[in-house]
Amino acid sequence: MKTVAKMKHTSKNEFLNGMRDTIPLLLGAFPFGLIYGALAVSSGLSAKAALAMSAFVFAGSAQFIAVGLIAAGAPILIIIVTTFVVNLRHLLYSAALLPELKKLSQSWRIVLAFFLTDETFAVSAGRYRLEDNSPYKHWYQLGSSIIMYLNWQFWCAAGLALGTQIPNAQAWGMDVAMIVTFIGMTIPYIRTKPMVVTVLVAGTVSLLTWQLPYKLGLITAAILGVLAGISTEKVISIKKYNMKRDYE
Amino acid sequence: MSSINEIILISGMVVVTFSIRYILLAFSDRFYLPETFEKKLRFVPPAVLTAIIVPAVLMPGGSWDISLQNAYLPSAVGAIIAGFIFPKKVLAASISTGLIVFVIVRFFL
Numbered sequence: 515m516k517t518v519a520k521m522k523h524t525s526k527n528e529f530l531n532g533m534r535d536t537i538p539l540l541l542g543a544f545p546f547g548l549i550y551g552a553l554a555v556s557s558g559l560s561a562k563a564a565l566a567m568s569a570f571v572f573a574g575s576a577q578f579i580a581v582g583l584i585a586a587g588a589p590i591l592i593i594i595v596t597t598f599v600v601n602l603r604h605l606l607y608s609a610a611l612l613p614e615l616k617k618l619s620q621s622w623r624i625v626l627a628f629f630l631t632d633e634t635f636a637v638s639a640g641r642y643r644l645e646d647n648s649p650y651k652h653w654y655q656l657g658s659s660i661i662m663y664l665n666w667q668f669w670c671a672a673g674l675a676l677g678t679q680i681p682n683a684q685a686w687g688m689d690v691a692m693i694v695t696f697i698g699m700t701i702p703y704i705r706t707k708p709m710v711v712t713v714l715v716a717g718t719v720s721l722l723t724w725q726l727p728y729k730l731g732l733i734t735a736a737i738l739g740v741l742a743g744i745s746t747e748k749v750i751s752i753k754k755y756n757m758k759r760d761y762e
Numbered sequence: 763m764s765s766i767n768e769i770i771l772i773s774g775m776v777v778v779t780f781s782i783r784y785i786l787l788a789f790s791d792r793f794y795l796p797e798t799f800e801k802k803l804r805f806v807p808p809a810v811l812t813a814i815i816v817p818a819v820l821m822p823g824g825s826w827d828i829s830l831q832n833a834y835l836p837s838a839v840g841a842i843i844a845g846f847i848f849p850k851k852v853l854a855a856s857i858s859t860g861l862i863v864f865v866i867v868r869f870f871l
């Protein structure tokens with residue numbers, strides 16, 4: 515991602531870089547797409563509906579859970595409410611991207627909102643953070659969005675086609691590519707004490723809340739991490755102020 | 763599931779999912795966020811990423827696994843160390859080291 519800053523900024527370059535930087539994250543989505551497709555078949559959802567869900571909802575975790583609930587015979591309303599809860603974390607993502615995205619037209623916002631996923635959020639937040647004044651950073655997010663989308667559609671379709679014949683792709687451990695990429699994306703943030711506190715608190719809480727269903731642990735951990743960072747920042751600035759005052 | 767029910771289900775999921783992703787962006791012109799608040803949002807990405815990474819590394823498969831059987835663990839440690847050693851090439855260093863360590867632990871140990 516660092517190379518982006520040195521390149522000439524054009525919408526095309528940004529778009530392609532967004533795609534390129536998302537490639538390692540495609541590996542993490544691949545087994546889940548396959549398994550989703552296979553589960554959808556056995557859950558009683560028609561192939562058409564399974565594909566339509568991928569194409570129009572485009573939310574991996576929610577789709578996964580929905581298919582499980584369908585198989586369990588849960589009422590439609592429950593599945594929709596669960597989808598809402600599982601996707602609540604996206605509210606946090608759109609809040610974090612708001613300062614950048616509010617500069618764009620509504621049509622851009624609609625497009626980028628539709629494609630918002632954990633992966634594209636992570637990659638794009640890293641890009642927006644670089645202070646190179648490129649006017650085309652949203653094209654970078656679009657590139658990341660499109661390649662995530664195509665990858666997801668492809669593997670869901672493959673999972674549907676293979677059905678129960680799919681290999682145990684989860685056991686291959688391809689999601690390690692996603693994990694180490696996320697690690698590489700987190701490290702540049704850890705430069706100040708408040709950020710260290712944010713990461714420590716988010717990490718600890720994520721372990722304590724791991725058993726909460728529907729990604730609620732993730733949201734809890736993220737929010738407490740953010741609040742811890744903000745509080746630390748405040749404490750540090752009050753200390754600095756007091757020191758200065760005592761000195762004077 | 764009947765096709766009518768499928769249509770209702772998927773439409774409902776589309777509406778809730780898209781609304782969550784879009785609602786803040788839709789109305790961002792109508793409310794004013796103080797700059798100090800916007801600055802605080804920079805804590806969100808590292809918090810979210812950490813909350814995804816930590817359980818995935820320490821509890822793959824849903825239960826504690828702090829052993830060499832868990833190849834994610836040395837892989838993540840390698841990625842973290844490499845990332846801090848090469849601050850100018852963090853991403854490349856973390857990804858390559860993490861993957862190499864994973865392959866070694868998983869397939870050669």
